[in-house]
């Protein structure tokens with residue numbers, strides 16, 4: 001890590017800023033050094049270690065463009081202990097015959113809503129307590145130094161915000177908020193958990209099982225006995241503020257994403273196969289806007305044939321390598337950003 005003397009810096013304000021930045025980096029450096037602590041590889045698909053050539057190609061891409069728009073998917077949360085849907089052997093589809101609930105089913109069927117919320121209630125304590133991993137932390141750092149202008153995530157796990165990133169667009173909503181299908185009322189998912197506890201005192205919310213949206217398995221009797229509250233504002237149906245399969249991303253959000261893609265210099269895609277159209281559309285928008293695109297993912301993606309750079313591998317393996325190569329460069333960037 002770079003060391004600075006107060007004498008050579010001259011200004012106390014500058015000294016304070018450098019110390020703040022150095023402490024910030026020291027903390028991150030510790031995290032990078034002990035990345036195993038942050039990496040739960042249970043749900044990470046098998047892959048080869050990234051080659052040095054690929055690391056250098058990606059480093060060149062990241063260095064060349066000043067302001068990156070980053071698109072993230074389930075592949076960056078697997079190292080926090082959340083399985084994705086589609087990965088071979090370790091993804092949810094490979095390990096069970098479970099399919100996520102569809103928007104229309106949820107709206108139309110009280111039984112499906114009851115089952116959804118009962119499972120979600122049991123899974124919530126574990127799901128909501130999971131921690132960001134090294135990829136989330138590095139993206140937060142890159143936002144801090146001005147390299148990342150926007151993070152668009154398909155994940156509903158709140159991990160970018162937990163890591164401290166501010167410029168986050170949650171493309172598919174968040175599991176941490178609950179909405180009413182009838183009025184505009186919204187409550188936090190934590191608040192709903194407290195209501196569930198009061199309504200279902202004999203049901204204990206604890207499990208080691210987990211799914212990408214916090215869902216778990218329960219018996220039919222457990223599901224049928226579960227009490228689900230209505231909206232306390234209008235009596236309407238409560239739904240997690242998540243874009244379910246079969247639902248659409250709000251127009252304003254799509255426009256906001258489009259503006260960010262067009263205004264930033266390049267698109268960096270991390271940990272997604274781009275199987276959902278709402279994510280693939282972002283790559284198409286970047287191609288239309290003639291923005292360079294790089295993808296880091298384990299396995300094929302829908303856009304491999306039409307982008308500038310594809311790196312195969314685990315984000316938690318690759319990003320720390322680039323970050324460590326760029327420590328002094330980021331220092332220069334932050335001093336420039338603060339007009340020193």
Ligand SMILES: [Zn+2]
Pocket residue numbers: 180181182183184185231232233234235236
């Ligand atoms: Zn309502």
